[in-house]
Amino acid sequence: MTPVFLLLRLAGLVFLIELLVMFGLHATHMEDLLQLHAGATAAAVLLALLDAFALILVAAPAAYYWVVRPYVLARNKAEEALRRSEALLSRIMATVPEAIITVDENQRIRRFNRGAERLFGYAAEEAGGQNVGLLLPDRFRAAHRDHMADFASAAEPTRMTGEQREISGQRKDGTEFPAESSISRLDLGGKTLLTVVLRDITERKRVEAALRASEERFRGIFDNSPSAIMLKDLGGRFRFVNPRFEEWYGIAAADVIGKTSEDIFDAKPAEFSIAQDRRVLESDAACEYELELTFADGRLHTVVSTKFPVRGADGRTVGIGTISTDIGERRRLEEQLRQSQKMEAVGQLAGGVAHEFNNLLMIILGNADLLGAELEGNEPQRSHVEAIEQAALRGGQLAEQLLAFSRRKPLLPETLDFSEHVRAAESLLRPALGKTIDLQILPGEGLWLVKTDPGQFQEAILNLVLNSRDAMPEGGRVTIETANVRFDETRPAPKPKVRPGEYVMLAVGDTGCGMSRAAVERAFDPFFTTKEVGKGTGLGLSMVHGFAEQSGGFSWIESEEGRGASVRLYLPRALDQTEERPPAAQDGLELARLPSS
Numbered sequence: 001m002t003p004v005f006l007l008l009r010l011a012g013l014v015f016l017i018e019l020l021v022m023f024g025l026h027a028t029h030m031e032d033l034l035q036l037h038a039g040a041t042a043a044a045v046l047l048a049l050l051d052a053f054a055l056i057l058v059a060a061p062a063a064y065y066w067v068v069r070p071y072v073l074a075r076n077k078a079e080e081a082l083r084r085s086e087a088l089l090s091r092i093m094a095t096v097p098e099a100i101i102t103v104d105e106n107q108r109i110r111r112f113n114r115g116a117e118r119l120f121g122y123a124a125e126e127a128g129g130q131n132v133g134l135l136l137p138d139r140f141r142a143a144h145r146d147h148m149a150d151f152a153s154a155a156e157p158t159r160m161t162g163e164q165r166e167i168s169g170q171r172k173d174g175t176e177f178p179a180e181s182s183i184s185r186l187d188l189g190g191k192t193l194l195t196v197v198l199r200d201i202t203e204r205k206r207v208e209a210a211l212r213a214s215e216e217r218f219r220g221i222f223d224n225s226p227s228a229i230m231l232k233d234l235g236g237r238f239r240f241v242n243p244r245f246e247e248w249y250g251i252a253a254a255d256v257i258g259k260t261s262e263d264i265f266d267a268k269p270a271e272f273s274i275a276q277d278r279r280v281l282e283s284d285a286a287c288e289y290e291l292e293l294t295f296a297d298g299r300l301h302t303v304v305s306t307k308f309p310v311r312g313a314d315g316r317t318v319g320i321g322t323i324s325t326d327i328g329e330r331r332r333l334e335e336q337l338r339q340s341q342k343m344e345a346v347g348q349l350a351g352g353v354a355h356e357f358n359n360l361l362m363i364i365l366g367n368a369d370l371l372g373a374e375l376e377g378n379e380p381q382r383s384h385v386e387a388i389e390q391a392a393l394r395g396g397q398l399a400e401q402l403l404a405f406s407r408r409k410p411l412l413p414e415t416l417d418f419s420e421h422v423r424a425a426e427s428l429l430r431p432a433l434g435k436t437i438d439l440q441i442l443p444g445e446g447l448w449l450v451k452t453d454p455g456q457f458q459e460a461i462l463n464l465v466l467n468s469r470d471a472m473p474e475g476g477r478v479t480i481e482t483a484n485v486r487f488d489e490t491r492p493a494p495k496p497k498v499r500p501g502e503y504v505m506l507a508v509g510d511t512g513c514g515m516s517r518a519a520v521e522r523a524f525d526p527f528f529t530t531k532e533v534g535k536g537t538g539l540g541l542s543m544v545h546g547f548a549e550q551s552g553g554f555s556w557i558e559s560e561e562g563r564g565a566s567v568r569l570y571l572p573r574a575l576d577q578t579e580e581r582p583p584a585a586q587d588g589l590e591l592a593r594l595p596s597s
Helices: 003-026 030-036 038-095 114-120 138-152 202-224 243-249 267-283 328-374 379-405 418-433 454-470 517-522 540-550
Strands: 099-103 109-112 158-160 167-170 176-188 191-200 228-233 238-241 287-294 300-311 317-326 414-416 437-442 450-452 476-487 501-510 554-559 565-572
Touching: 099 114, 114 167, 114 191, 138 167, 138 176, 167 191, 176 202, 228 243, 267 287, 267 300, 267 317, 300 328, 328 379, 414 418, 414 454, 418 437, 418 454, 418 476, 418 501, 450 454, 450 565, 454 476, 454 501, 454 540, 454 565, 517 554, 540 554, 540 565
Parallel strands: 437 476
Antiparallel strands: 099 109, 099 191, 158 176, 167 176, 176 191, 228 238, 228 317, 287 300, 300 317, 414 450, 476 501, 501 565, 554 565
């Protein structure tokens, strides 16, 4: 009821009261009233009406100014604020990129902003009034309906659900997408409204998947790297080490992280590493150095390390990275290659010298033969000619050995069995070794056949056995072993530039004094010997090496000072179409070991 109506009713009430008072004062009953005041009634009524009208005229402006006007202004202001609020809300709803959807207690869509239109492909008019399950894949609708019902009756009015689980949405065209959602509840006039804010996280999921793939690749590189990789912070503490580091030093990563080089390594290597770290930080540049370290296997390894500053996103140095590579095997292969190249060059030189030497010896022997015929009957002079012939013949033997080393001596290859020739040579070898040296023969089973010169093979066995004998002046044991060997990617040959395939191996080992590393590297050089002057020509092993190379195989030495030596001769298997294939090589017969003393 408005204030104007209240004023009017108040004025009428005053008028009635005034009439009653007047009637009560001047008459006790209706007849007296009509008789005594018949003439004055009209005037009194008129007077009352005039009083009421005057009261209205006087009170109405004041009532409007003090009562009606503030009410109207407040209502207008509230309505304007409501309009502005609704306009602001509409602008926000239209401009936010997220989808904002309001549903009632029946899960019918009541509000559907532009973000929702863009995300789902429905116009607001299409989605309005529809069940919210329209926006979900079929397989999730029942579960979502129960979830919304539970939330509508829950005590908490707001809950972030995107942090706990993902929601799958479905567009108008049927395509699905992952979304993150938050839900809020509003209880209004006994009704419950639920507002859902959805954000499409397809791009974020793609970036996360790409990041995971990148991290997996990064982890794969680091975990499988043949080099040890380390990362330290600016305080010198380890923050990351890869499995190769753990393998080399026998330390688990968990026991390394957070510690310094001083906590892990011996004093000298630790000081050197810290000095290199300081050098990297001071120069702000990478540095490379070579260091010998003892690994967990107890052996000394040559390691090349590269240290470099690790920079953050802002370009500032945040740590020190180190990549260390064990180059011991590479150095060994490089040395073997250099040795092979040297032997090739020396072989060519020796072959040329032997060929020319042979030509000179032929001239000497020819002239000596003619001179001897002329001196027939003159024994004193003829003895000098015979001495010349003997020296020339010894020179011929020397030239023959040089030709064998240089692989220029003609071979007469035949298919032969290693075991048969070793057994045949046994009767010659035992007397040559003497009583203080024991001969042990370990023939392999099912040996493959080889194709080579039998005479050269016998000579090679004899040379190897005699070398072993000379290394044991106090006596010992010589072991001759044979076996089938197959070289492939999983079991490479001990020497570079060797073709993969099947080989038959002859190993002659002894329990003698052994050879130093430097002597092993030069053992196949012509005229190199560790024997005293006058006790060896230095061509025995050279001849074996040349014979093996000329037969398509190779030779190999393993020796350590004080542990004897093992010389192995590998010749390729001779495959014949009619040959029955013997058993495969047994991994147990490696024969790379040295004979035990």
